[in-house]
Amino acid sequence: MTDINSNLEKVISQIRMAEKSAGRKEGSVKLVAVSKFHPAQAVIKAYGAGQALFGENRVQEAKAKFEEIRTEHPDFSLDLHIIGSLQRNKVKDAVKIANCIESVDRLELIEEIEKQCAKIGKKIEILFELHTGEESKSGYADENTLEDSIRRIAEGQFPHIITKGFMTMAPNTDDTERVRKSFVQCREIRGKMAEKFPELDFSELSMGMSGDFKIAIEEGATIVRIGTAIFGERNYGENER
Ligand SMILES: *Cc1c(COP(=O)(O)O)cnc(C)c1O
Numbered sequence: 722m723t724d725i726n727s728n729l730e731k732v733i734s735q736i737r738m739a740e741k742s743a744g745r746k747e748g749s750v751k752l753v754a755v756s757k758f759h760p761a762q763a764v765i766k767a768y769g770a771g772q773a774l775f776g777e778n779r780v781q782e783a784k785a786k787f788e789e790i791r792t793e794h795p796d797f798s799l800d801l802h803i804i805g806s807l808q809r810n811k812v813k814d815a816v817k818i819a820n821c822i823e824s825v826d827r828l829e830l831i832e833e834i835e836k837q838c839a840k841i842g843k844k845i846e847i848l849f850e851l852h853t854g855e856e857s858k859s860g861y862a863d864e865n866t867l868e869d870s871i872r873r874i875a876e877g878q879f880p881h882i883i884t885k886g887f888m889t890m891a892p893n894t895d896d897t898e899r900v901r902k903s904f905v906q907c908r909e910i911r912g913k914m915a916e917k918f919p920e921l922d923f924s925e926l927s928m929g930m931s932g933d934f935k936i937a938i939e940e941g942a943t944i945v946r947i948g949t950a951i952f953g954e955r956n957y958g959e960n961e962r
Pocket of ligand 1: 755778929930946947
């Protein structure tokens with residue numbers, strides 16, 4: 722049996738140590754506990770251990786799970802980030818259940834998020850996902866396209882969208898230099914965009930997973946997304962990380 726309590730404790734202390742050794746302020750890195758493929762009970766357990774922020778990459782799964790939890794425990798104050806690549810027809814449900822969509826990677830998605838948020842009178846936080854590792858398929862791959870999306874937001878075309886920063890996934894490799902390069906690239910693009918659009922909030926950098934979060938923290942991550950190290954291995958087929 723996975724001991725979620727002790728895993729959480731361990732992960733949080735590793736985050737604090739990584740902050741410290743990187744000269745970062747204590748508590749400057751937030752933990753998104755990635756509960757994908759794990760049942761509602763696992764989320765409830767983690768919540769009981771003090772974890773209130775969760776990440777899911779599939780909207781349908783997240784909707785079922787979090788509606789169940791919120792119905793069973795209306796007193797819980799849970800935050801949910803959507804971290805997986807998002808199809809347009811899933812946006813309607815995504816904006817209802819989530820506080821933040823970390824995987825915004827194209828203008829079409831921004832337009833749909835705006836439309837669905839306007840319908841329900843909700844403002845939502847977003848991160849721009851950047852393609853920095855060769856083998857990941859998702860994320861903005863070129864800066865001009867990214868800049869165009871950001872400019873439209875800065876111009877006020879999407880009043881229900883609150884920019885918070887950037888997200889990336891490093892390549893899944895033991896080559897730590899390639900992993901680091903991916904995080905550095907994300908941070909550098911943030912720097913450029915923050916200079917061009919000083920009116921927008923780009924304070925968050927969501928980078929780092931179970932296998933690489935220490936490097937991510939060294940390179941400036943403010944959010945780490947950790948699943949396996951907390952909830953254990955996931956049961957599924959191929960093609961997921
Ligand atoms: C699954 C997933 C994670 C967590 O991965 P672990 O290796 O289990 O920590 C983080 N980010 C994204 C986008 C994911 O899909």
